[in-house]
Amino acid sequence: MKILLAEDDLNIAKIVLMTLQHVGQHEVLHVENGQLVIDEIKKNPLAFDLILLDEMMPKLGGIKTCQTLLELNITTPIIFMTANNSPEMHDFLKQNNLAMITKPFEPLTLNDQIQEILNKGERS
Amino acid sequence: MKHLLHSLHFQFTLLTILAFTSLGFTAHYIQQQQEKIIHFQKQIVKNEELRLLLKTQRLTKTQKKKRNDLISFYLKQENIKTSNFSTSNLKQILENINTKKSNADKVSKFHKKQSQNAKITFNGLLIFWFISFFIFLNKKWIAPIKQLQKKMNQFILGRYSYSYKLEADNEMGHLHKTFHDLAQKVLRTHNQLEQLDQTKSSFVSIASHELRTPLTSIKGSLSLLSSGIAGEMNESAQNLLTIANNESNRLIRLINELLDLAKIEAGEFPLQKEWASLYQICKTTVLSLEGLAQAVNVKLQLQVPSHDYELLMDSDRVQQVLTNLISNAIKFSPEGKSVIVSVDLNAQGQMEFYVQDSGPGIAPEDQDVIFERFSQVSSAQSPLVSGTGLGLAISKALIEEHGGSIGVRSNINKGGSIFYFTLPDIRTIEEQAS
Numbered sequence: 001m002k003i004l005l006a007e008d009d010l011n012i013a014k015i016v017l018m019t020l021q022h023v024g025q026h027e028v029l030h031v032e033n034g035q036l037v038i039d040e041i042k043k044n045p046l047a048f049d050l051i052l053l054d055e056m057m058p059k060l061g062g063i064k065t066c067q068t069l070l071e072l073n074i075t076t077p078i079i080f081m082t083a084n085n086s087p088e089m090h091d092f093l094k095q096n097n098l099a100m101i102t103k104p105f106e107p108l109t110l111n112d113q114i115q116e117i118l119n120k121g122e123r124s
Numbered sequence: 125m126k127h128l129l130h131s132l133h134f135q136f137t138l139l140t141i142l143a144f145t146s147l148g149f150t151a152h153y154i155q156q157q158q159e160k161i162i163h164f165q166k167q168i169v170k171n172e173e174l175r176l177l178l179k180t181q182r183l184t185k186t187q188k189k190k191r192n193d194l195i196s197f198y199l200k201q202e203n204i205k206t207s208n209f210s211t212s213n214l215k216q217i218l219e220n221i222n223t224k225k226s227n228a229d230k231v232s233k234f235h236k237k238q239s240q241n242a243k244i245t246f247n248g249l250l251i252f253w254f255i256s257f258f259i260f261l262n263k264k265w266i267a268p269i270k271q272l273q274k275k276m277n278q279f280i281l282g283r284y285s286y287s288y289k290l291e292a293d294n295e296m297g298h299l300h301k302t303f304h305d306l307a308q309k310v311l312r313t314h315n316q317l318e319q320l321d322q323t324k325s326s327f328v329s330i331a332s333h334e335l336r337t338p339l340t341s342i343k344g345s346l347s348l349l350s351s352g353i354a355g356e357m358n359e360s361a362q363n364l365l366t367i368a369n370n371e372s373n374r375l376i377r378l379i380n381e382l383l384d385l386a387k388i389e390a391g392e393f394p395l396q397k398e399w400a401s402l403y404q405i406c407k408t409t410v411l412s413l414e415g416l417a418q419a420v421n422v423k424l425q426l427q428v429p430s431h432d433y434e435l436l437m438d439s440d441r442v443q444q445v446l447t448n449l450i451s452n453a454i455k456f457s458p459e460g461k462s463v464i465v466s467v468d469l470n471a472q473g474q475m476e477f478y479v480q481d482s483g484p485g486i487a488p489e490d491q492d493v494i495f496e497r498f499s500q501v502s503s504a505q506s507p508l509v510s511g512t513g514l515g516l517a518i519s520k521a522l523i524e525e526h527g528g529s530i531g532v533r534s535n536i537n538k539g540g541s542i543f544y545f546t547l548p549d550i551r552t553i554e555e556q557a558s
Contacts (some may be wrong), residue, residue: 007507009337015344022353078340085338085383086329087394104376107347 001026004048006055006065007081016052016081017109024111026102034060038068048113055082055089063092070096079082079117083106130293132264143253144287147553148248157239164232167201171221174198178218216471247464268296272303278305320389328386335379343372381514388521395438395525402430402467402475405439409446410465416451421459426451427466435475436549441522445530448480448515449543455542456483474528474546486541494532495520519545 003026007013013030020026029048031037034057040047051069055062066078082089083103093100097115101110128134174194175442177187195217202220212223305498346369350362357365387393410426417424436441446465453463468474486494498513523530523545 009341011341012337012344015341017350018348018353019344023351083333083340084329085332087392103336104343104372107344108351 001049002029002075003050003052004040005052006032006038006057006088007041007054008032008051012054012103016110019107019110023108024114026111032102033057034062034065034068037065038072038098041069041074041076042074045072045076050112050118051078051095052114053078053080053082054088055084060085063089066092066096066098077118079114127293132294132296135294137254138442139256142247143256144514147246147253147412150249153247154239154242155233160235161239162228164235167256170194170197171300175218175221178214178221186258187266190523194533211216214548219361222250227229255426258493264294264296268300268460272300275300275303277309277446278457279310325390325392326545328383330392332379332383336376339372339376339379341370343376353501354398375423377515381518385514385518385521388518388525393525395441395522397436397438397526399434399436400439401432402435402550403428404494405435405437405446406465406467409450413447413450413454419452419461420457422454422457423460424454425462427464429468432473432553433550434553435547436551437526437547438522442526442547445545446479447479448519449477449545453479453541453543455484457481458483469550470544473550474548475550476544476546478541478542481538482540485536486532487536488534489536495530503516523547 001024001110003020003107005013005016005020005028005029007016010032017028017030020028029040031040037053038060040042041051047112053062053065057065060068062080062082066080069076069078078098080089080093080097080098080100081103082100085102092098099120101117105113171194174191177183177191178196180187183191198217198221207478227274346365349357350365350369384393406426406428410424414424450463450465456464463482464478464480466478466480468476468478495516497517527548528546530543530545532541532543
């Protein structure tokens with residue numbers, strides 16, 4: 001699977017990268033903010049099978065990035081990875097039929113968690 | 125001086141003095157007139173007496189003396205010079221008394237009229253002052269009190285108008301001002317508290333993010349290290365990693381529970397209530413805890429009603445409560461014993477969940493305390509899962525948010541505790557179908 005990972009915290013990014021690449025055998029491109037996600041998607045809307053979005057990022061946060069992506073009518077599934085457990089976040093996810101992986105997550109089960117979400121077919 | 129004139133006490137005193145003075149004068153005048161009337165009526169009586177004596181032919185010596193006294197009194201009264209009359213001219217006097225209207229009679233009638241008028245004036249004044257007092261009381265006391273009461277009621281409803289105009293410089297004005305100052309103080313405190321609450325709220329959300337971010341890295345690193353992805357490790361290193369891993373898990377639980385509790389207390393924890401199967405939630409929860417029970421060799425039993433029910437609940441949250449109670453029960457039960465989870469309708473028609481352990485029991489004085497935060501009564505038998513001291517406080521808050529209640533029954537002598545909680549909104553599957 002080709003995954004686009006947006007995460008501004010480099011330590012977390014390293015762990016996610018290691019997990020997805022070594023445990024899940026996925027191909028991952030890591031970017032540090034939402035604007036870079038939009039740039040990548042605009043370059044090639046079908047380049048990725050999954051987008052993993054952090055919520056709090058500089059330049060363009062996860063929610064704004066996600067709204068822009070939805071306006072672009074992309075078909076790539078989006079999963080949020082965030083420590084933000086607020087009702088607003090849940091409302092946003094519910095409204096857009098999106099799923100979320102809560103930080104701190106368990107790296108060893110991250111791949112299974114992602115697969116489970118994709119199988120459920122939420123936002124595809 | 126200006127202050128004195130505005131003072132309600134002064135105004136009231138002035139009004140009272142004026143009222144009493146004017147009424148006093150009128151009353152005095154009436155009394156004077158009454159005295160005059162009495163005086164002249166006495167004259168009339170004497171004239172009548174004289175008339176009778178004059179008519180009488182033969183008089184005794186005493187009667188004669190009395191007649192002469194009355195004649196001189198009469199002449200004095202009628203302003204007739206004594207020289208013009210002699211005792212021989214008695215017929216003339218009699219004629220005078222008979223024909224001429226007596227001055228005394230006239231004057232008496234005049235004073236009667238005056239007295240009558242004065243009485244009317246007195247009554248009029250009395251009514252006037254009564255009305256004045258009423259208007260004064262209404263304008264200066266009753267109306268301002270009603271106005272103040274209105275302000276207070278508005279304040280109670282949280283609609284206090286900030287447009288405060290300076291009230292009269294008197295006792296009532298000062299009362300209004302005191303209330304205004306008091307209200308301002310309450311509003312200031314209220315605003316400060318609101319601000320504090322907001323700061324606390326944003327602190328909770330910032331703390332949430334700032335604590336979870338480094339923890340994500342720590343937990344991730346430890347997990348990956350333990351898994352051997354970064355290379356194999358010897359047994360001692362593995363042991364140390366296990367400790368670090370467990371403690372980071374504990375820290376995560378503590379942070380999550382603290383944040384949950386803060387949110388529940390701030391009323392920012394909306395429940396996602398839906399009708400869900402009783403059987404399903406019990407089964408899922410018990411299954412998820414089988415591993416923990418087996419690890420410490422405790423038997424886990426589930427007893428549910430033969431008919432399934434549906435409960436209006438936030439399934440995740442009820443499961444969180446049930447998990448908390450069952451894992452506590454497992455932790456406190458000795459090896460080889462059982463934990464019984466049972467559910468049944470109670471007398472009030474609510475669904476009641478029971479989690480019964482075989483632990484040491486809880487002393488009566490501790491039974492309420494354990495539902496308070498950070499209050500673990502005694503250390504658990506099993507060190508497998510160390511608690512955060514928040515589980516029961518959160519469970520209590522969550523069950524109360526559902527409109528239910530939570531508690532414990534325990535006998536320290538016999539051992540064993542039964543934790544129970546209720547959920548009020550239930551329906552049978554048949555009800556749901558219809």
